[in-house]
Each structure stands twice: as C-alpha cells, then as structure tokens.
Amino acid sequence: MKTEEEIFNLLKENFNDDIMELVKQPVDHYILCNPLKINEISLFLLSNEELLFDSLMNLSGVDDANGTSTIKEGITTIEGGTLSVYYHLESTKFRHKIILRISTPREKPEAASVALVWRSADWHEREAFDLLGIIFLNHPDLRRILMPYDWDAGYPLRKDYANPEFYHGMKVPY
Amino acid sequence: MLTEFGKIFVFLLVAVIFVIALVIVAWLIRPSRPTKEKLMTYECGENPEGSPWVKFNIRFYVVALIFLIFDVEVVLLIPWALVYRQFGLGGFMVGAIFLIMLGLGMAYEWRKGDLEWERAKIIPPVIKRPVFSSKETREAEPVKSKQLV
Amino acid sequence: MSFLDQQFDDNIIIAKVDDLFNWARLSSLWQVGFGLACCAIEMMATSASHYDFDRFGVIPRPSPRQSDIIIISGTVTLKMALRVKRLYEQMPDPKYVISMGSCSNCGGPYWEHGYHVLKGVDRVIPVDVYVPGCPPRPEALLEGLMKLQEKVRNESVIRKSS
Numbered sequence: 138m139k140t141e142e143e144i145f146n147l148l149k150e151n152f153n154d155d156i157m158e159l160v161k162q163p164v165d166h167y168i169l170c171n172p173l174k175i176n177e178i179s180l181f182l183l184s185n186e187e188l189l190f191d192s193l194m195n196l197s198g199v200d201d202a203n204g205t206s207t208i209k210e211g212i213t214t215i216e217g218g219t220l221s222v223y224y225h226l227e228s229t230k231f232r233h234k235i236i237l238r239i240s241t242p243r244e245k246p247e248a249a250s251v252a253l254v255w256r257s258a259d260w261h262e263r264e265a266f267d268l269l270g271i272i273f274l275n276h277p278d279l280r281r282i283l284m285p286y287d288w289d290a291g292y293p294l295r296k297d298y299a300n301p302e303f304y305h306g307m308k309v310p311y
Numbered sequence: 312m313l314t315e316f317g318k319i320f321v322f323l324l325v326a327v328i329f330v331i332a333l334v335i336v337a338w339l340i341r342p343s344r345p346t347k348e349k350l351m352t353y354e355c356g357e358n359p360e361g362s363p364w365v366k367f368n369i370r371f372y373v374v375a376l377i378f379l380i381f382d383v384e385v386v387l388l389i390p391w392a393l394v395y396r397q398f399g400l401g402g403f404m405v406g407a408i409f410l411i412m413l414g415l416g417m418a419y420e421w422r423k424g425d426l427e428w429e430r431a432k433i434i435p436p437v438i439k440r441p442v443f444s445s446k447e448t449r450e451a452e453p454v455k456s457k458q459l460v
Numbered sequence: 461m462s463f464l465d466q467q468f469d470d471n472i473i474i475a476k477v478d479d480l481f482n483w484a485r486l487s488s489l490w491q492v493g494f495g496l497a498c499c500a501i502e503m504m505a506t507s508a509s510h511y512d513f514d515r516f517g518v519i520p521r522p523s524p525r526q527s528d529i530i531i532i533s534g535t536v537t538l539k540m541a542l543r544v545k546r547l548y549e550q551m552p553d554p555k556y557v558i559s560m561g562s563c564s565n566c567g568g569p570y571w572e573h574g575y576h577v578l579k580g581v582d583r584v585i586p587v588d589v590y591v592p593g594c595p596p597r598p599e600a601l602l603e604g605l606m607k608l609q610e611k612v613r614n615e616s617v618i619r620k621s622s
Contacts, residue, residue, distance in 0.1 A: 284576065285539045293575040300575055304538050311571045311579045340463035348549035353523055356543030 172239035193255035198265030493520035497534025499561035535563035
C-alpha cells in the first residue's frame with residue numbers, strides 16, 4: 138500500500154522529466170505525464186515489484202475544451218487547447234490506486250498506446266479514438282468501434298462537433 | 312376392393328397430391344415482386360461475403376455420427392423398456408448386452424480421441440504479465456521496456 | 461405474373477376474395493425475430509405466456525423470408541438503420557411495420573444530441589402503426605397489433621396494386 142506521493146516520487150526518480158506534476162484535488166489526485174512516454178511509464182507501473190498495477194480499471198478520453206472557441210453562424214470551432222486521457226489503475230495485490238492523466242494538443246492528439254501493457258486498454262483506446270479522435274501510436278488495431286466504419290463527419294464527443302446533414306441518404310438532424 | 316396396403320397407398324397419394332396442389336395454387340396467386348435486395352443471401356442485414364456454400368469442418372461428421380448412434384439407441388430402447396417386464400431376465404439381458412456394446416463403442420471413441428476437438432494454437436501475448444503464484448506472495452516477472460515496441 | 465399482381469374490376473367475387481385473403485393475413489402475422497434495445501424486452505414479454513402474442517398468430521421467425529411483420533423495437537442507430545432497411549427489403553410482400561417506442565417513432569430522448577440515432581425509423585422504411593411509450597407496456601403493443609389487424613382487414617387486392 139503506497140500513497141499517491143510515494144508513487145509519484147518513485148516515478149519521478151525513474152522518469153524525471155516525463156512525469157510532470159502531482160495534481161492535488163479534494164478527492165482524486167492524479168499524475169500528469171508525457172503522452173508519448175505513457176507506455177514506458179505504464180510498463181514500469183505494471184512490473185515494478187513495489188507497485189504491481191495489474192488492473193487498468195478505466196481509460197477515458199476527455200475533451201478539455203480549454204482552447205479559444207469561436208461561434209460563427211451557429212457553428213462552434215475550438216482552436217488550441219488539449220484532449221486528455223485518464224488512466225485509472227489499481228493493484229490487486231497491494232490494493233493501492235492511482236490516476237494518470239496525459240494531455241495532448243488538440244491539433245495533433247497523439248499518445249502512446251498501452252494496449253500491449255494491459256489488454257483491457259485495447260477497446261478503451263479504440264473508443265477514445267472513435268469518439269474523440271485521440272490517436273494511439275502503436276495500437277494493434279486502431280479502428281472505429283462504436284460509430285460506423287465509414288463515418289467521415291469527425292469525432293462526436295468533441296465539443297465543436299457538428300452533426301452531418303446526411304448519412305447514406307438518411308437525414309441525421311431532427 | 313382395396314387391400315390394406317392399397318388404403319395406405321391412397322393415403323400416400325392424397326398427401327402428395329395435396330402438397331403439390333397447394334404449392335401450385337400458392338405459386339399462382341401469391342404476389343411476386345423480386346428485387347435485388349430481396350434475392351440477396353440473408354446475412355442478418357450484413358453484406359454477404361464470399362459464397363454461402365462454405366465447407367464445414369470434417370470433425371462435425373464424427374459428432375453427427377455419434378449423435379446418430381445414440382439417437383437410434385433411444386428409439387430402440389423405448390419399445391424395449393415398455394415390454395421388458397414380460398420377457399423377464401432374458402429380455403433384460405438382451406437390452407443389457409446392447410447397452411454394453413454401445414458403451415464399449417463409446418469408450419473406444421473416447422480412447423481414440425474422437426471426442427477431442429483440437430484447437431488452433433493460441434498466439435502468445437507480446438508482453439509477459441506478472442505471474443502470480445498460488446501462494447500468498449505474488450511476485451512479478453521483471454519485464455524490460457524494450458519489449459514494448 | 462401471378463394472380464395478385466393483376467388489377468381487377470370491383471365486384472362481389474373480388475370483395476369476398478379480399479375478405480378471405482385479409483382474414484388469412486391478419487390472423488397469422490409472423491414477425492421477424494428482431495429486437496434492438498430495451499423495447500425488445502417488452503416485446504419478448506408480450507410474446508411470453510402472460511400476454512401471449514401467439515393468440516394473435518404472431519410467431520417470431522428466424523428469417524425475414526418467412527415473415528409478414530417487423531416490429532422495430534428500440535433505438536435505431538445510424539449504423540443499424542442500413543441493416544433494418546435491408547431486413548425490411550428482404551421480407552416478402554405483403555409486409556407491415558410496427559414502430560415500437562419513442563426512439564423508433566421520432567428519436568425519443570436522443571432527438572437533439574443523439575449524434576448516432578436515426579430520428580424515427582420512418583426515414584428509412586414505411587411504418588404502418590406507431591406505438592408510443594418509453595418503452596410501451598405489452599398492452600400497448602397488443603393494441604398496436606390490433607390496429608394493424610384493422611388496417612389489414614380493410615385492404616383490397618385492387619387498391620393495393622393500383
């Protein structure tokens with residue numbers, strides 16, 4: 138059983154610059170990481186004998202919508218800002234938990250895939266790719282999972298997403 | 312006058328003619344509006360891929376054969392079960408011999424491995440997960456980060 | 461060209477033949493065994509012993525080729541809409557559609573922000589009876605089926621082909 142501070146310090150020793158900060162919140166603290174090194178950090182968390190984070194409880198993508206948004210003719214466009222991914226980890230042996238967060242720029246949302254570290258991340262990453270357009274590098278099979286394969290109107294859970302007028306000749310808006 | 316077999320023949324004739332007549336009448340009066348979609352192979356709404364005339368695995372044949380044997384066994388045992396009290400020990404022995412032979416055949420199949428279903432080899436995962444022993448102490452196999460990419 | 465694809469003058473024989481065909485059709489509306497979302501649970505409950513869809517001659521069939529009626533029970537997503545359309549196309553004529561529940565009537569709770577939901581199945585296939593509710597109770601579905609039977613009872617060979 139380790140606290141968030143201990144885990145953060147252990148990570149900081151091994152990956153000094155790739156671990157940015159421990160963000161404290163009233164309930165869940167999280168560790169901000171480098172999105173392109175998240176696979177190595179994950180592997181360390183999984184295989185370190187004092188940590189053994191063997192369970193990825195959840196992996197969720199978030200559109201932070203912290204860029205500059207402009208509304209023109211009812212269409213919102215957001216420029217700049219970040220898309221984030223949260224990793225909720227648990228060790229079934231030591232019973233400690235940790236939350237990791239990575240933030241990628243909205244224009245080029247790329248993060249390393251952890252699907253080879255935890256197999257449960259496979260479909261979660263596909264979902265984050267499907268709905269938010271976060272590209273997971275080295276993912277074994279990065280296809281859309283919920284939306285149709287030929288959906289070309291963008292990523293629906295982004296805050297500036299606009300529904301297309303038609304899909305295969307079917308009117309989409311109400 | 313018709314013999315008993317003649318009556319059965321009449322029954323058969325009526326059955327066949329009735330079915331053929333129904334099919335012809337239905338063919339005459341039913342609406343027929345074929346379209347390309349309607350004539351397509353039914354794949355639960357998906358696009359059909361390849362020919363529907365696929366080959367089935369030969370091992371289904373063995374399963375079907377075993378099923379058939381035990382199906383016939385049931386058919387033979389039910390009339391035997393109904394009357395075996397009248398035949399006493401002799402009747403019982405006949406049924407028992409039949410069942411023992413079937414059981415021997417089953418054991419032979421089992422021994423030869425015909426009931427096994429060989430599976431394709433599972434491709435081992437790329438990353439080794441920590442191996443937890445059954446004891447209290449669970450230890451991780453050290454994994455090098457180079458294996459990841 | 462079969463008998464029912466032709467047009468006939470209106471007369472007493474045709475009226476009686478109509479009655480016969482309509483009676484046969486409305487008494488054995490076989491449905492496609494097809495459920496989409498939570499409404500499908502209610503549809504299954506309707507098929508079960510308590511409400512007993514079978515007394516109206518509604519039997520779920522495993523293939524659209526043998527069916528007369530498709531009950532769109534649940535949310536039709538855009539991905540599913542293409543499949544629903546094909547299932548409908550593959551049913552033999554005459555075929556009927558019951559749209560069951562708010563989602564397939566008009567999009568239901570997804571009408572505004574549901575990026576993935578077709579706002580009403582009548583944008584893809586022609587619907588005969590709409591059953592409102594979220595989800596409708598089995599009684600409502602039975603009512604919808606009886607409305608459909610009423611509709612079938614008033615059909616005509618002549619009017620249908622003209």
